[in-house]
Amino acid sequence: MDVQAIRQQFPILNQEVNGHPLVYLDSSATSQKPLPVIEALDAYYREDNSNVHRGVHTLGTRATEKYEGAREKVRRFINASSTAEVIFTRGTTTSINTVAYSYARSNMKSGDEILITPMEHHSNIIPWQQAAKATGATLNYLPLQPDGTIDLDDVRQAITDSTKLVAVAHVSNVLGTINPVKEIAQIAHQHGAVLLVDGAQGAPHIKVDVQDMDCDFYAFSGHKMCGPTGIGVLYGKREHLEAMEPVEFGGEMIDFVNLYDSTWKELPWKFEGGTPIIAGAIGLGAAIDFLNEVGMENIAAHEHRLADYAMEKMRTIDGITIYGPEKRAALVTFNLDDVHPHDASTALDAEGIAVRAGHHCAQPLMKWLNVTATARASFYLYNTEEDIDRLVDGLLKTKEYFGDVF
Structure with a gap:
């Protein structure tokens, strides 16, 4: 894997921030975009811009082919059994809310249980809070081990016949914990x-096989x-999606409309009301092509090396606390003694280093960690060991500065 060649595909990295070469360590918030994705978006708007599924003219046909071609790329990327199981949405939040509204509210009642973990992003907490309130179901939490991992014995004890839905992150956006989702699926289904x-x-960093995972x-x-x-994408097993009602109504998702009733299109289109996110889907298809060309196994191995290197180097800093397990995804969440993470992030930004600071949309997890906020450095395929060296140097300068101030 030629990281320097990969970096040349990301024009945004070739800039200075505050007089220093940019070191971008916030890919868990959003990744940067390679030239093939930028060019795919440009080509769509320059050459093929049209609505999909509706017109028989040439532009409409080309746009539809690219849009549905992107769906097939997603299907192969996650190994879904059919494109009918691939729903395009605005993102993870919309995807989870679709299940919470359409599946949970139709299939749950008082006495049922929804089970999640304290490490979840708010997008995987609030929809279940609302679903529980709407249905009378109970929302409960799996316990975490001291290092922020899930013990499968706790899963076996927690999931009962009253449990109707389990929702868990593939990878924690704060701790970097990689959860045993395949094993959790087996226990849930029992x-x-x-x-x-x-x-x-998970999807950006780990090869995903939804059929093997059996989620x-x-x-x-x-x-x-x-x-x-x-x-974004919502994958769902066909039997669930067939039984679910749409959550958005209007054009594109209908089969036939009369004055007082309507029928819906077949999957996947019954969940894609209105003009769909055409350019976004085409751009996602280009991103999948790019990731496949690099190789998800290569990306995972590169990130594993970066995470190990970062942990080793950052542990040499006096007064640093690192959160999460030893085996982790490509991110390190930390705090410096006596330095607020917002101050640390601002000081690093002065050195051209972009990290995230705050509660990371995971306030219950912050409470579990007994902190109000943390800083987070997250890595992707375009990052290098030199980026981590810059981070460590920046943290040492930050400690020195705040030590002098106080």
Whole structure:
């Protein structure tokens, strides 16, 4: 894997920030976009811009072919059994909300249980809070181990015949924990429960096989995997999607409309009301082509090396606390003693280093960690060991500065 050649495909990296070469370490928030994705978006708007599925003219046909071609690329990328199981959405949040509104509210009642974990992103907490309130179901949480991992014995004890839905992140956006989603699916199914996996931090970094995983739903976003913003995917097993009602109504998703009743198109289009996210889907297809060309196994191996290197180097800094397990995805969440993470992030930005600071849309997890906020450095296929060296140097300068101030 030639990282320097890959970096040349990302024009945004070739700039200075505050007088320093940019070091972008915030890919868990959003990844940068390679030239093939930028060019695919440009080509669509320059050459093929038209609505899809509606016109028989040449532009409409070309746009439809590219849009549905992107759906097939997604199907292969996650190994879904059919394109009917691939729904284009605005992102992970919309995908999870679709399941919470359409599946959970139709299939749950008082006495049923929804089970999630304290490490979830708010997008995988709030929809279930609302679904529980609407149906009378109970929302419960799996316990976490001290290092922020899930013990399968706790899963076996927690999931009962009252559990109807389990929702868990594939990868924690704060701890970097890689959850045993395949094993959780097996346990859930033994009790008749369904499993939704929040794949926002999984799909960009780990080869996903939804059939092998045997999850019932898998949600992810394009913008975290080199694709455009505003496009995401909901994978669902066909039997679930067939039984679910749409959550948005209007053009494109209908079969026939009369004055007082309507019928819906077949899958996947019954969940894609209105003009779909055409350019976003085409851009996501280009991103998948790019990731496949590099190789998801190569990306995972590169990120594993970066995570190990970062942990080794950052642990040499006095007064640093690193959160999460030893075996982790490509991110390190940390705090410096006596330095607020917002101050640390601002100081690093002065050195041209972009990291995330705050609660990372995971306030229950912050409470579990007994902190109000953390800083996070996250890596992707275009990052290097030199980027991590710059980060460590920046953190040392930050400590020195705040030590002098106080």
